[in-house]
Structures are given as structure tokens and as C-alpha cells.
Amino acid sequence: xxxxxxxxxxxxxxALSACQETPSETAKDVSEARQEATQDNQEARQDAxxxxxxxxxxxxxxxxxxxxTDASAIRKISxxxxxxxxxxAKAKYDIAMTEAKGRYDIEAEKCDALTDMSKDSCVSTNKAxxxxxxxxxxxxxxxxxxxxxxxx
Numbered sequence: 001x002x003x004x005x006x007x008x009x010x011x012x013x014x015a016l017s018a019c020q021e022t023p024s025e026t027a028k029d030v031s032e033a034r035q036e037a038t039q040d041n042q043e044a045r046q047d048a049x050x051x052x053x054x055x056x057x058x059x060x061x062x063x064x065x066x067x068x069t070d071a072s073a074i075r076k077i078s079x080x081x082x083x084x085x086x087x088x089a090k091a092k093y094d095i096a097m098t099e100a101k102g103r104y105d106i107e108a109e110k111c112d113a114l115t116d117m118s119k120d121s122c123v124s125t126n127k128a129x130x131x132x133x134x135x136x137x138x139x140x141x142x143x144x145x146x147x148x149x150x151x152x
Contacts, residue, residue: 021113029109030106037103045095062076081151092141097137100130104130
């Protein structure tokens with residue numbers, strides 16, 4: 001009976017050690033997650049800049065129409081500014097969400113190096129941080145989009 005228990009404990013320890021990443025694997029995974037996050041952030045910023053440039057063109061066109069000083073041009077400017085503010089809010093949202101996801105992925109790779117309760121705690125904390133970041137980002141976007149509707 002004792003021999004079986006010792007054998008079972010030894011096999012369990014061997015199985016658990018085989019599941020744990022080596023420090024070099026963790027470092028490689030973290031590095032890859034950082035590279036992906038950086039690339040995703042750059043792409044999100046580029047997309048946001050393009051969207052913002054297009055919105056700015058519309059604002060400039062509307063401002064040119066204002067030179068005619070007619071009421072429809074003023075409404076057009078207000079609408080274009082509102083749209084530009086909405087586009088900017090959504091672009092900032094995309095960037096912030098991409099950055100939050102990148103931070104989450106990096107931390108997730110770091111959690112992989114841990115075991116047992118330490119790993120569970122790390123994963124839970126990382127998920128909670130992502131959820132809090134997402135909630136803050138959504139609230140900020142919604143607030144900015146709402147403000148855009150009151151442009152006159």
C-alpha cells in the first residue's frame with residue numbers, strides 16, 4: 001500500500017513537472033506576445049489615423065461651405081464635427097482595446113510559468129484587469145459619443 005502511494009506521488013510529481021513551461025519557453029512566449037501586441041497597436045493606430053484624416057477632410061469641406069454663410073452649411077459643419085468626434089471616440093476605443101488585449105496576452109504568457117494556486121491567482125487577476133480595462137474603455141467611448149451628439 002505504501003509502495004503504491006509513493007509510486008502514485010512520484011508519477012503525479014513527474015506529470016506536473018512535465019506541464020510547466022521552462023523559463024526560456026515563457027520568455028519566448030512573452031516576447032512573441034509583446035511583438036504581436038506591438039504590431040496590433042501599430043495597426044490600430046494606423047487605422048485610427050486614417051479614419052481621423054477622413055473625418056478631418058469632411059470637417060474642412062464643411063468649413064469651406066460655411067464661407068457661404070447659409071444655415072445649411074452651419075448644420076453641415078455641426079454634423080461633420082459630430083461625426084468626427086464620434087469617429088475619434090471609436091478610433092481611441094479601438095486603440096485602447098487593442099492595447100488592453102495586448103497587456104492581457106503578455107500577462108497570460110507570464111502566468112503560464114506559474115503552477116497551482118499561483119497560476120490560478122495570476123490568471124484571475126489578469127482576467128479581472130482586462131474586464132476593468134474594457135469597462136473603462138467602453139464607458140469612455142460611450143461618453144465621448146454622447147458628447148458628439150450635442151455638437152451645435
